[in-house]
Amino acid sequence: MIKLVSKSEKPLKGTVTIPSDKSISHRAVIFSALADGISTINNFSKGADPLSSLEIIKSLGVQAEFKDETTLVINSTGKLTKPSKILDCGNSGTTMRFMSGILAGQDFNSTLTGDESLSKRPMKRVIEPLTLMGAKINSKEGHAPLDITGNQLLGIEYSSKLASAQVKSCVLLAGLFANGMTRFEEPYLSRNHTEIMLKHLGADIQISGLKTSIKRSLLKPSTIDICGDISSAAFFMAAALIVPNSDIILKNVGLNPTRTGIIDVIKLMGGNIEILDSYVHSGEIAGDIRIRYSNLKGCVIEKALIPRLIDELPIIAVIATQAEGETIIKNAEDLRNKESDRIKAIVQELSKLGANIEETPDGFIVSGKTTLKGESEVECYHDHRLAMSLYVAGLICQNKISINGFEWVNISFPEFEKIFTKLLQN
Numbered sequence: 402m403i404k405l406v407s408k409s410e411k412p413l414k415g416t417v418t419i420p421s422d423k424s425i426s427h428r429a430v431i432f433s434a435l436a437d438g439i440s441t442i443n444n445f446s447k448g449a450d451p452l453s454s455l456e457i458i459k460s461l462g463v464q465a466e467f468k469d470e471t472t473l474v475i476n477s478t479g480k481l482t483k484p485s486k487i488l489d490c491g492n493s494g495t496t497m498r499f500m501s502g503i504l505a506g507q508d509f510n511s512t513l514t515g516d517e518s519l520s521k522r523p524m525k526r527v528i529e530p531l532t533l534m535g536a537k538i539n540s541k542e543g544h545a546p547l548d549i550t551g552n553q554l555l556g557i558e559y560s561s562k563l564a565s566a567q568v569k570s571c572v573l574l575a576g577l578f579a580n581g582m583t584r585f586e587e588p589y590l591s592r593n594h595t596e597i598m599l600k601h602l603g604a605d606i607q608i609s610g611l612k613t614s615i616k617r618s619l620l621k622p623s624t625i626d627i628c629g630d631i632s633s634a635a636f637f638m639a640a641a642l643i644v645p646n647s648d649i650i651l652k653n654v655g656l657n658p659t660r661t662g663i664i665d666v667i668k669l670m671g672g673n674i675e676i677l678d679s680y681v682h683s684g685e686i687a688g689d690i691r692i693r694y695s696n697l698k699g700c701v702i703e704k705a706l707i708p709r710l711i712d713e714l715p716i717i718a719v720i721a722t723q724a725e726g727e728t729i730i731k732n733a734e735d736l737r738n739k740e741s742d743r744i745k746a747i748v749q750e751l752s753k754l755g756a757n758i759e760e761t762p763d764g765f766i767v768s769g770k771t772t773l774k775g776e777s778e779v780e781c782y783h784d785h786r787l788a789m790s791l792y793v794a795g796l797i798c799q800n801k802i803s804i805n806g807f808e809w810v811n812i813s814f815p816e817f818e819k820i821f822t823k824l825l826q827n
Contacts, residue, residue, distance in 0.1 A: 402806065402807050402808040403803050403804065403805055403807065404788075404792065404803070404804040404807035405801055405802070405803055405804075406791075406792050406795025406796065406798075406801065406802050406804065407795070407801045408775070408795075408796065408797060408798055408799060408800075408801075409644050409796040409797070409825055411825050411826075412644055412645060412646035412647040412648070412694065413637070413640055413641050413644055413647040413648075413649050413821075413824040413825060413827075414647065414648060414649065414824065414827035415649060415650075415823065415824050415827035416649070416650040416651075416652060417637070417649070417650075417651060417652065417820050417823060417824060418629065418651075418652040418653050419629030419630060419631075419633055419634045419637075419651050419652065419653055419654050420446065420629060420630060420633060420814070420816050421444045421445060421446035421447075421471065421627045421628075421629065421630060422446065422594075422627055422628055422629060422630040422631070422632075422633075422655050422685075423446045423448050423450055423451055423495075423630055423632070423633075423813055424495070424566075424592065424594050424630070424632075424660075425594050425598070425625075425627045425628070425655070425685065426442075426445050426446035426448075426451040426454075426627055427450070427451050427454045427493075427495045427496065427499065428499075428570075428594055428595055428598045429442045429445065429473075429598065429625045429627060430442065430445070430451065430454050430455050430458060430465070430473065430475065431454055431458060431496075431499055431500070431503070431574075432598055432599065432602055432620060433475040433477065433602075433620075433622065433623075433625070434458040434461065434463040434465075434475060434477050434481070435477070435479055435481075435503070435577065435619075435620045436475075436477060436479055436602055436619075436620040436621055436622040436623070437477065437478055437479035437619060437620075437621075437622065438476075438477070438479075438621070438622030439474065439475070439476050439622055440474070440475040440477075440622040440623055440624070440625065441468075441472065441473070441474055441475075441624045441625070442472070442473040442474075442475065442624075442625045442627065443471070443472055443624065443625065443626045443627065444471050444472075444626065444627040444628075445467075445471050445472070445473040445627060446627070446630070447471070447815060448811075448812060448813045448814060448815065449491060449492065449493075449811055449812045449813070450491065450492060450493035450495065450496065450812055450813060451493075452491075453489070453490050453491035453492070453493045453496045454493065454495070454496045454499070454500075455473070456489070457488050457489075457490065457496060457500060458475075458477075458481075460484045460485075460486065460488055461481040461482060461484055461488075462480075462481060462482030463475060463476070463477045463481070464476040464477070475622075477622075479619055479620065481503070481504075481507055482509070483509035483510070483511070484511055487512045487513075487514050487546070488500065488511060488512065488513050488514070489514055489515065490513055490514065490515040490519060490545075491515060491516055491519070492515065492516050492518055492519050492740065492783075492812050493515070493519065494519060494522050494567060494740075495567055497513050497515055497519065497524065497545060497547070498524070498527050498567040498568070498570070498571045499567070499570055499571060499574060500513055501513060501524070501527050501528075501531065501538065501547055501549065501571060502527065502531060502570070502571035502572060502573070502574035502575040503574050503575070503577075503578070504549045504551065505531050505534070505536035505537075505538065505549055505551070505552065505554060505575055505578075506536075506551070506552070506553070506554045506575055506577075506578025506579060507551040507578070508551050509551050510548075510549065510550050510551055511549050511551070512546055512547065512548050512549065513545060513546060513547045513549065514545055514546040514547075515545050515546075517783075518740050518741075518783045518784075519545060520541075520544055520545045520546070521544065522544070522545075522738060522739075522740075523543060523544070523738050524540055524543055524544055524545060524547060525540075525543035526563060526565065526568050527567070527568055527571040527572075528540060528543065528547075530557065530559045530561075530568070530571070530572050530575075531554075531571065531572070531575055533557050533559065534554040534555055534556070534557050534572075534575055534579055534583070535552055535553065535554045535555050536549070536552060536554060536575070537549070537550035537552050538550075553580065554575055554576075554578055554579035554580070555579055555580050555581055556576060556579045556580060556581035556582045556583040556584070556616075557572075557583060557584070558584040558586075559572055559583075559584065559585050559586070560586045561585065561586065561587045561588070562588065563587070563588075563735065564587045564588050564589040564590070564591045564707075564708040565587070565591055565708075565735070566591040566592040566593070566594070566595065566659075566708075569585055569587060569591060569595065569613070570595040572585045573585060573595055573596070573599065573606070573613060573615050574595075576615040576616070576617070577604065577615065577617060577618050577620075578617065579617060580617065581616075582614055582615070582616055583614065583615050583616075584612065584613070584614045585612070585613050585614075585615075586611055586612045586613075587611050588611070589611070589704070589705040589707070589708050590610075590611060590659055590705070590708065590709075591659065591708040592657065592659040592660055592708070592709075593608075593657070593659045594657065594659075594685070596608050596613055597657075597684040597685060598625070598683070598684065599615070599618075599620070600684065601623060601625070601683055601684045602620040602621055602622075602623055603618070603619075603620055603621040604618040604620060605617075605618045606618075623683075624683075625683045626682040626683045627682065627683075628653055628654070628655040628682045628685055628687035629651070629652070629653040629654045629655060629687065630654075630655060631654050631655045631656070631657075631660050631661065631663065632660070632712045632713060632786075632813075633813070633814050633817075634651050634654045634690070635663045635712075635713045635716050636716055636789050636790070636792075636793055636817070637649060637651055637692070637820065637821075637824065638651070638663065638667065638674070638690070638692050639716045639717075639719055639720050639790075639793050640793050640796055640821070640824075641692040641693065641694065642667065642672050642673075642692060642693075642694060642695050642697065642720055642723070643694070643697075643719070643720060643723040643793075643796075643797055644694065644796055644797060645694050646694055647692075647693060647694045648691070648692075648693045648694070649691070649692055649693075649824055650677070650689060650690070650691050651689065651690045651691075651692070652689045653687055653688075653689070654687060654688060654689070654690050655685060655686070655687050656676070656679055656686040656687055656688050657685055657686055658686075658709075659708070659709055660709060660710075661709065662706050662707075662708075662709030662710030662713065663710045663713040663717070664676075664690075665706065665709075665710075666700065666702055666706070666710060666713075666717060667692075667720075669700040670695075670697040670698055670699070670700050670720070670721075670724050670728075671695060671696065671697055671698050672692070672695045672697060673692065673693040673694070673695045674690065674691070674692050674693075675690070675691045675692075676688050676689075676690055677689040677690065677691055696725075697720065697723055697724035697725065697769075697770075698724055698725050698726055699721065699724045699725065699726035699727045699728040699729075699767070699768075699769065700724075700728055700729075701728075701729045701731070702714075702717070702728070702729070702730045702731070702733075702764075703729075703730070703731035703732045704731075704732055707731075707732050707733050711733065711735065711736065712786060714730060714733055714736055714743065714747075714764075715743055715746075715747045715786050715787055715790040716786070716789070716790045716793060717730070718730075718747045718748075718751060718756075718758065718765065718767055718790070719751070719790050719791075719793050719794045721758075721767035721769055722751065722756045722757075722758070722767055722769050722770070722771045722773060722794070723769055723770055723771070723797070724767075724769045724770060725769060725770050726768075726769065727766060727767070727768050727769075728766070728767045728769070729764070729766050730764035730765050730766075731761075731763055731764050732763055732764070733763055733764040734762065734763040734764075736764070739784065739786075740782070740783060740784040740785065740786070740787075741781075741782035741783065741784040741787060743784065743786070743787065744760060744761075744764060744765055745760060746780075746781075746782050746784065746787055747765065747787060747790065748760040748765050750779045750780060750781075750787070750791060751794065753777040753778075753779055754773045754774060754775055754777055754779070754794055754798055754802065755771060755772065755773050755774040755775075755798075756771055756773060756794075757769070757771050772799065773794060773797055773798045773799070774798060774799050774800060775795065775798025775799055775800040775801060775802045776798075776799075776800035776801065776802070777802050777803070778802070778803045778805060779791050779802055779803070779804055779805070780804075780805050780806065781804060781805065781806045781807065781809055782806070783806060783809055784809060785809045785810050785811075785812040785813045785814065786813070788804055788806065788807050788809050788810050789810055789814065789817060791804050792804060792807075792810075792817075792821075
């Protein structure tokens with residue numbers, strides 16, 4: 402699918418509610434499958450990735466059905482059963498890495514596979530700690546498919562070189578089925594939705610700074626209310642900041658401190674952003690945000706800030722093209738291991754539009770403020786976040802752009818265009 406995007410002659414105006422957080426939706430459906438009883442998940446994401454997690458838990462013997470459009474009811478005994486087929490994770494690295502931790506400690510064998518893009522993503526980062534716990538996993542040189550032989554696991558103390566919520570979650574989930582204590586330490590604090598939800602569901606878990614410990618636990622069923630996805634909200638924040646005269650309010654946005662790096666960066670750049678209120682949903686902070694068109698300046702983004710906005714770096718690159726001076730992104734080398742090599746891809750595609758952007762080994766440097774010319778055909782490399790970032794860039798290009806493969810947006814955000822249309826028509 403090729404998507405044409407034209408310069409917006411109108412500002413973004415109005416109020417919209419941000420759709421469900423995908424990271425929390427994954428955890429809600431997978432963790433509820435491990436609880437003995439009936440759980441209700443309100444505002445479950447209908448993105449393709451969370452739906453992959455849903456289909457896999459159903460293949461493992463868990464009953465799940467939608468009560469209405471976004472209310473999902475999970476009925477489980479807390480025990481999974483041997484699947485009758487290979488478990489397909491689609492494009493979802495979250496699904497594959499979470500399920501590898503859970504399936505490694507079962508009393509049956511299973512195989513996890515995924516699409517072409519997922520099959521290129523590194524799984525060695527979870528295979529290594531799981532193997533130390535006694536897991537038996539065969540892979541294709543550290544990539545999917547993963548053939549998992551169920552085995553009794555032992556708790557370990559693991560110090561990760563990566564600040565990765567997926568690696569952390571995989572090890573902690575394996576710890577639910579392991580004998581003894583499992584301890585995980587990370588260099589910087591990655592998103593902590595797993596710890597919050599496991600605590601909400603009654604797991605025997607302790608958190609102290611960068612260290613988390615967990616013991617074998619049977620989770621309790623619960624009602625889980627899911628807030629809006631700040632990673633989805635980031636595209637509207639960006640558009641409002643760079644499309645002249647824009648002024649929008651985004652409702653029900655997740656404000657978990659491990660995910661609000663994008664807000665910190667906008668403030669660093671001098672952006673006009675305001676948290677209107679905040680409240681708590683199932684242990685997670687959420688609130689409403691107002692964003693207005695702003696005169697921006699460049700900044701440096703590095704170190705502990707990176708795990709808090711790793712998914713937002715492509716759209717931050719777009720924002721940086723409209724900021725005076727240099728914006729420098731460092732310590733983001735893991736961006737090369739996403740759905741695409743996001744460093745190389747965002748540099749290459751924004752350069753086509755006229756951006757002054759330079760690739761570095763662990764990030765990129767953007768020099769602004771730059772007038773984006775457009776009149777180009779750009780690629781998204783099967784990467785939903787890159788496709789959406791290029792759409793936002795197209796709103797300020799002098800000429801139309803054509804985005805190839807725009808259908809990949811449906812992986813994470815099927816409502817994306819509908820919400821933009823609403824904000825641009827007010």
